[in-house]
Amino acid sequence: MPKFKTTSEALKIVHNREQIRNLGIIAHVDHGKTTTSDSLLAATGMLSPSLAGQALALDYMELEQQRQMTIKAANVTLYYEKEGKPYVINLIDTPGHIDFTGKVTRSLRAVDGAIVVVDSVEGIMTQTETVTRQALEERVRPVLYINKIDRLIKELRLNPEQMQKWLSNIVADFNRLIETHAEPEYREKWKVSIQDSMVSFGSSKDKWGFNAELAKLTGMGFKDIYNAYTTGSPADLTPKLPLHDALLGMVVKHHPPPHVAQAYRIPKIWAGGDLNSDVGKALIACDENGPMVMMVTNVVVDPAAGLVGTGRLFSGQISNGDSVYLLNSKREGKIQSVQLFMGFQREIVDTLPAGNIPAILGLDIRSGETISSIKDVIPFESIHYVSEPVVTQAVEAKHPRDLPKLVEAMRRLNIEDPNLIITINQETGETLMAGMGVLHLEIATTMLQQQGLEIITSPPITNYRETIQASAGPIMSRSPNRHNKIFIKVEPLQPDIIELIRTGQLSDMTDKKTIVKLLRDHGWDSDSSRTVVTVDTKGNLLCEETKGVQFLQESMDSMRSGFEDVMQNGPLAYELTRGVKVTLTHYVPHEDPAHRTYAQLMPATRRAVLGAMLSANPTLLEPVLGIEVKGPADQIGAITGVISGKRGKLINIEQREVLTIVEGEIPAAETFDLSESMRGATAGKAVWNTHFKLWQPVPKNMLAPLIESIRKRKGLPTEPPKASEFIDNE
Numbered sequence: 001m002p003k004f005k006t007t008s009e010a011l012k013i014v015h016n017r018e019q020i021r022n023l024g025i026i027a028h029v030d031h032g033k034t035t036t037s038d039s040l041l042a043a044t045g046m047l048s049p050s051l052a053g054q055a056l057a058l059d060y061m062e063l064e065q066q067r068q069m070t071i072k073a074a075n076v077t078l079y080y081e082k083e084g085k086p087y088v089i090n091l092i093d094t095p096g097h098i099d100f101t102g103k104v105t106r107s108l109r110a111v112d113g114a115i116v117v118v119d120s121v122e123g124i125m126t127q128t129e130t131v132t133r134q135a136l137e138e139r140v141r142p143v144l145y146i147n148k149i150d151r152l153i154k155e156l157r158l159n160p161e162q163m164q165k166w167l168s169n170i171v172a173d174f175n176r177l178i179e180t181h182a183e184p185e186y187r188e189k190w191k192v193s194i195q196d197s198m199v200s201f202g203s204s205k206d207k208w209g210f211n212a213e214l215a216k217l218t219g220m221g222f223k224d225i226y227n228a229y230t231t232g233s234p235a236d237l238t239p240k241l242p243l244h245d246a247l248l249g250m251v252v253k254h255h256p257p258p259h260v261a262q263a264y265r266i267p268k269i270w271a272g273g274d275l276n277s278d279v280g281k282a283l284i285a286c287d288e289n290g291p292m293v294m295m296v297t298n299v300v301v302d303p304a305a306g307l308v309g310t311g312r313l314f315s316g317q318i319s320n321g322d323s324v325y326l327l328n329s330k331r332e333g334k335i336q337s338v339q340l341f342m343g344f345q346r347e348i349v350d351t352l353p354a355g356n357i358p359a360i361l362g363l364d365i366r367s368g369e370t371i372s373s374i375k376d377v378i379p380f381e382s383i384h385y386v387s388e389p390v391v392t393q394a395v396e397a398k399h400p401r402d403l404p405k406l407v408e409a410m411r412r413l414n415i416e417d418p419n420l421i422i423t424i425n426q427e428t429g430e431t432l433m434a435g436m437g438v439l440h441l442e443i444a445t446t447m448l449q450q451q452g453l454e455i456i457t458s459p460p461i462t463n464y465r466e467t468i469q470a471s472a473g474p475i476m477s478r479s480p481n482r483h484n485k486i487f488i489k490v491e492p493l494q495p496d497i498i499e500l501i502r503t504g505q506l507s508d509m510t511d512k513k514t515i516v517k518l519l520r521d522h523g524w525d526s527d528s529s530r531t532v533v534t535v536d537t538k539g540n541l542l543c544e545e546t547k548g549v550q551f552l553q554e555s556m557d558s559m560r561s562g563f564e565d566v567m568q569n570g571p572l573a574y575e576l577t578r579g580v581k582v583t584l585t586h587y588v589p590h591e592d593p594a595h596r597t598y599a600q601l602m603p604a605t606r607r608a609v610l611g612a613m614l615s616a617n618p619t620l621l622e623p624v625l626g627i628e629v630k631g632p633a634d635q636i637g638a639i640t641g642v643i644s645g646k647r648g649k650l651i652n653i654e655q656r657e658v659l660t661i662v663e664g665e666i667p668a669a670e671t672f673d674l675s676e677s678m679r680g681a682t683a684g685k686a687v688w689n690t691h692f693k694l695w696q697p698v699p700k701n702m703l704a705p706l707i708e709s710i711r712k713r714k715g716l717p718t719e720p721p722k723a724s725e726f727i728d729n730e
Contacts, residue, residue, distance in 0.1 A: 009079070010342070013086055013088045014355075014356050017286060019087050021089045021251055022090050022092075022258060022261075023113050023114070023251055023267060024091075024113070024135070024140065026115070027128065030119070031117050031119040032117050032119065033117050036204040036243075036247070040244050075092050075341040079452065080248040085689050087252055089248060089251065089252075098486055107297060109138060109269065110298075110313065110357055113140060114143075116131070117204075118144065118146050120166075120170070121657065121658075122656065127179075128174075131549075136267070138269065140265075141190055141256065143200075145250075146199065146200070146202075152203075153226055156658065163226070164222055189540060197214075197250055197472060198244040198254055199212075202241070204243060208234070208238045208244075210241045211246050214241060214246055217238060222680065262285070263285075266314070277601040278291070279293065282316065286314065286315065288315075288353035291373050292314040292324070293316060293455055294312065294370070295311045295369070296309040297312065297623070298367055299366060299415050301416060308339075308346070308361055313352060313355065313358055317354070318338050318351065319338060319340055319351040321336075322335045322373065324363070325373075325374070325722045328368065329366075335360050335362050336362030338360055339358065340356075341438040343384040368417065386698075389419070389420075389434035389436060389463065390463050391433075391438055391668060392432055392434040393446070393457050393460040394431065394433075394458040394462055395410070395431050396454075396456050398455060399454060406448070411450065413444055420433065421434040421435075438460055441460055445457055460672060462622065463575070464670040464706075464710070465577065465578040465621040466571065466619075466621070467492065467618070468490055468613055470491075472489065472491075472612045472613070472616035473612040474585045475489070475611040475727050476728055477605075479601060480600060480603055484588065485604075486586075486601070487587070488584060488609055488610070488612045490609070491583075492579055492616075493540065496522050496691055497522055498579050510672050515529065515532055531544055533560065538560075538577065540577055540579065542560060542563045543557075545584065545585050549587045550589060550591075558598040558601035559602070562602045562608075563582055566603070570618075571613050571614050571618060573711055573714070582609055594699050599702070604685055611726030611727040612723075614720075620703060620707065622667050623668060624665050625666055625691060625692060626690065627643065627663070627664050627666050628663050628689055629661070629692045630660070630687050632660065635682045635685050636662065638686075642677050643662070646667070646674070649664055649665045651664050666690070668692075
């Protein structure tokens with residue numbers, strides 16, 4: 001029977017950092033991450049006092065039914081005893097939509113260790129590598145759990161010796177990931193070893209698991225597992241080899257407590273701060289007597305309590321009624337309530353010390369915010385959502401009376417899922433919802449409908465980007481009053497610079513010295529590196545190479561607005577612009593300030609940028625998704641046929657016993673009916689997942705009709721403008 005504990009017992013432990021572990025569970029799709037989390041909660045969950053009397057009556061399925069937004073949306077707190085010593089384990093279940101190209105994910109910022117869950121048959125897959133790499137980038141220490149061991153017996157029909165050989169190969173593959181992606185000082189130290197109990201094996205569905213330490217204690221091994229599934233009953237394994245003992249025992253033994261982890265994590269995730277300052281020393285030491293510094297990594301909307309921010313308290317203590325500074329938002333706020341996750345509920349605890357993961361109420365916050373008890377603190381490195389929304393649809397309320405309710409519901413969705421972009425046209429009232437793919441939008445619309453809203457949605461449309469494929473200029477354009485001349489040249493921006501912008505390493509907030517260093521590291525010379533004026537977050541730069549020009553500084557804001565307008569509405573189809581370096585080469589202003597106002601300089605700059613871009617072989621970029629399809633070997637022809645028939649490209653085909661894994665690329669515009677096509681071709685035997693991979697130019701034979709259709713949809717003239725319309729002669 002599970003051993004439940006209540007708040008008072010947890011609070012005895014949370015001040016002893018040695019007895020705290022902050023843990024994330026990460027995995028490839030369908031490898032059993034959520035089932036594993038659920039099994040741990042059922043066995044070692046903590047109960048609010050209001051439910052303590054019912055502890056014996058609550059079985060696992062009832063917990064599942066009652067918890068609603070629990071570990072899938074936020075945290076749970078687990079209580080575990082190893083060798084008579086109690087531990088509080090804060091578990092964060094990673095979000096379903098993984099950021100495939102960014103530096104970090106929200107959940108990993110708050111934890112110090114991760115259990116990487118891998119399917120025993122499928123082994124290391126694409127997303128396994130992605131999430132492991134992201135954990136290592138955050139200096140989060142991984143251990144390995146190989147799930148679904150029963151598949152080796154039922155499907156592959158391996159005997160105990162063959163199972164061990166098969167599993168050893170998966171461990172070797174995982175260690176190759178660590179060798180590839182870990183920083184040099186952690187490569188050898190963090191490689192997992194079966195003998196040291198850094199690898200566990202089990203079945204989350206059947207709730208059993210073991211590692212070398214448990215095998216030695218119980219005298220059980222792979223032969224017993226094999227017999228249970230061939231001649232006995234898997235249910236007999238659970239009491240002898242409970243899954244939570246295998247996994248949480250491994251966590252307690254190999255994952256660091258918060259004060260140990262922060263000593264090496266803070267220099268990485270607090271890169272802009274002074275480690276020798278009082279704040280820096282408190283963060284590194286996880287000092288509960290230092291200034292309060294917390295990073296909010298997740299925000300959900302509680303219908304009764306409002307915004308609930310969850311995150312890692314790196315230093316100090318946080319208490320009810322504390323006045324705090326929101327460092328990114330540059331605002332002050334007051335904390336109404338500090339709470340601790342008790343299984344599937346939150347419990348008010350008044351105060352929590354450093355090293356824990358509190359839930360806080362009362363602040364108007366967003367994910368990525370740093371809050372502190374003192375004002376002059378460098379915020380933590382921002383969490384960036386780099387995967388760009390590639391599909392958009394319009395959403396409206398079926399009944400006009402529900403419009404306010406719809407706006408509020410979509411606002412909550414955007415807070416809880418920052419990868420979902422909500423735009424409300426103030427003039428037309430049209431609400432647009434942009435997501436990572438068709439499935440992402442389907443999930444969002446379903447969540448709206450579950451709130452009792454009747455909505456009407458438009459067919460999804462693909463988001464494109466505009467770019468240039470050549471250099472052009474300088475192009476001269478005059479202001480409307482003909483008294484000012486602006487000269488602009490454009491050139492394509494190299495992909496690694498675009499990536500620096502997309503990941504937030506290069507932004508308007510980056511200091512000039514860092515910008516120069518970053519650009520020099522990527523091949524720019526010193527003079528060019530100093531010319532950057534504005535960094536557009538969509539992946540563009542405005543630079544300035546003029547010499548001895550009068551009135552430049554006071555005119556720059558107006559010119560910047562002209563640049564930003566074109567980056568927002570490209571010349572071909574009014575789509576966002578990406579990967580363009582715009583350089584102001586010369587400026588001839590009128591001496592009278594009345595003739596060089598915003599109304600004169602903004603349109604002049606806009607015209608010059610448009611003329612230069614239209615002279616530089618402009619094109620559209622379409623989003624391409626990576627696709628991974630798993631299915632029986634006899635369906636390989638059908639799977640590859642579907643991908644090829646949708647302008648897709650095959651990258652790799654791998655045979656793993658009874659399973660075939662096909663990796664490829666497919667344009668997002670071709671995925672709207674992917675479900676119907678794939679199910680129809682494979683008789684429902686294939687499963688797949690997609691993720692944003694890259695932007696690539698639209699094929700030449702499709703470009704003109706596509707531009708025409710987009711312009712027509714937006715109410716623009718069907719023919720795009722010509723460069724000559726924007727270029728003035730001397």
